[in-house]
Amino acid sequence: MTTFIPFCPNASCIHHRVPEGTYTAYSFLGYYCTKAHGKIPRFICSSCGRTFSAQTFSLSYYLKKAEVFAAIDGRLCNGEGIRAIGRELGQSCASISNRIGRMARNCTAMHEQLTKTAHCTESLAADGFESFCCSQYFPNNIHLLAGRDSQFVFCYDHVTMRRKGRMTETQKQKRADIDRKQQLPVRGIEKSFRRVLDEGIRISHCRDYRKPVELWTDEKQEYRRVLLRGEGIAAQAYLERRLIHRTISSKAARTRDNPLWAVNYLDRELRKDLKEHVRQTVCWGRNVNNQMERLSVYLWHHNYQKPFRIGERGEEGTHSHAQQAGYDKTFIQEWCQKIWTRRVVFTRSEYGELATMTWKRLRMTPLKKSPEYLPLRVAS
Ligand SMILES: [Zn+2]
Incomplete structure (x- = not known):
């Protein structure tokens, strides 16, 4: 052999x-x-x-147990919590999270390499998906940028926010205590949205300036401010009228005719399919970087595995969201065949800011004092 x-x-x-x-x-x-x-x-x-x-x-380097990557992918993306997956596969929660980390790095690499191969031509839709990590005192916004017609997710980012909304006096006191312990990023939503937009414009189609790109968002002031501030690729494109920003109220009916349908659909799917984002869940995320790794695997599954449409009689379509966005079927199939077997090495390729943050676990987990442990073999 x-x-x-x-x-x-x-x-x-x-x-x-x-x-x-x-x-x-x-x-x-x-x-x-x-x-x-x-x-x-x-x-x-x-x-x-x-x-x-x-x-x-091999993706199973250093592992002492049988490979379960495909089984984890199927279970994670269909609403199972980490402990339930571990119980079924006979592995601990830490082992399952370790394997999801490996899977997330491969998924990130495939996404980065695929999005370098072509620029698509459709309009974009962006929105923030609200969830939380660690406790309800740390709500977060997961910004998603997707193709309006294909629902292909180009990029995504995470930002932790200060808790808002109605609270009891005790809850307000607890939030004040947390405020003293934890510094959250200033203008975090704007910074995160800018990262997503810059990366999205860079990898989607704004290099091809023959036709202006349409970007749809809701009426959140932060989004407009990012574009008006004039910093970054997206804001520059906006000022030069190569990027047209259009808005619609977030209260508008969430039907297929809504220009934000792609991200509204993703909101619904994330809420349904990822256990940690289900309303009133007891399986919430405890670590931001683990949460983003699970999201990376889920969005890979959405982009490259899930059929674009279910037919009227319930039959599944034959092409993925990535193919609908115009990416090459052969390239996708070649990658998917080796995605759970071959190990991708970070230093062999160039990665964007968001992919690097996911790969190197650079996002901050609330109330965590030390930086994330990153084995040398992961960074190299
Ligand atoms: Zn050598």
């Missing part, structure tokens, strides 16, 4: 960024045996001397 060795895993080696299938500067260095994966061949790079094995390029 021949083992496919795509590149040298040493980030400073000249063979690290070579195209897959062209790396031959390595030699065989024996085997080691594992209970989970059997006999694994080892290799050494003849250029830099780094040793590695076939497992180095």
Whole structure:
């Protein structure tokens, strides 16, 4: 049996960024045996001397138990909580979260690479999905930017907000205590929306300036302020009238005729399919970065696996939201075939700001004092 060795895993080696299938500067260095994966061949790079094995390029690297990635994907995206998934698959919550982290990095990589291949031509719709993490004292806004017709999600970001709305005196006191302990970002919604918009415009179609791009949002003042402030790719495009901002009241009927239907639909699906976002859930997220990893896997599932439409008689459509947005079917299929087997390495490609934040777990979890633990093998 021949083992496919795509590149040298040493980030400073000249063979690290070579195209897959062209790396031959390595030699065989024996085997080691594992209970989970059997006999694994080892290799050494003849250029830099780094040793590695076939497992180095597998999504199950370092894992001591059978691979359950596909089972986790199916269960996570259909309303199961982490503990329920772990119970069914015979693994702990920490193990399931670890695997979701690996899956999220692959999903992020596929999304980044696919969105570099083409620019689509449809209008965009953006909105903030409200949920919470840690406790109801830390509501958050998950900004989503999607194609108006295809419902393909181009990018998404997270921001923690200060609790608002009606509260009892005790709750107000508790919020004041939390305010003293936790500094939340100033103008967080604007900053997060700007990140999403800049990234979305960069990867969607604004480089092709022949036709202005239409962006639909609700009437939230923060969205308009981001565009009027003049900072960033999207605001610049707006000032030069290459981006047209249109608004509609958030109270308008949420029908298919509503220009925000794509994001309204996503709101509904997220609320239904991801256990942590279900109303009155007891399975809420405890860590912002874990929450975003689960969201990355879910949105990958939405973009590349879920059929675009269900027919009148209930039959599922044959193409995904990504294909509806104009992305190449072969490219998607090639990636999907290896998504739960091949490990993607961060240093082999360029990533945008939002993908880097998800990959390197850079988002802040409320009341968490230390930075996120990030194994060296994840960042490289
Ligand atoms: Zn090397």
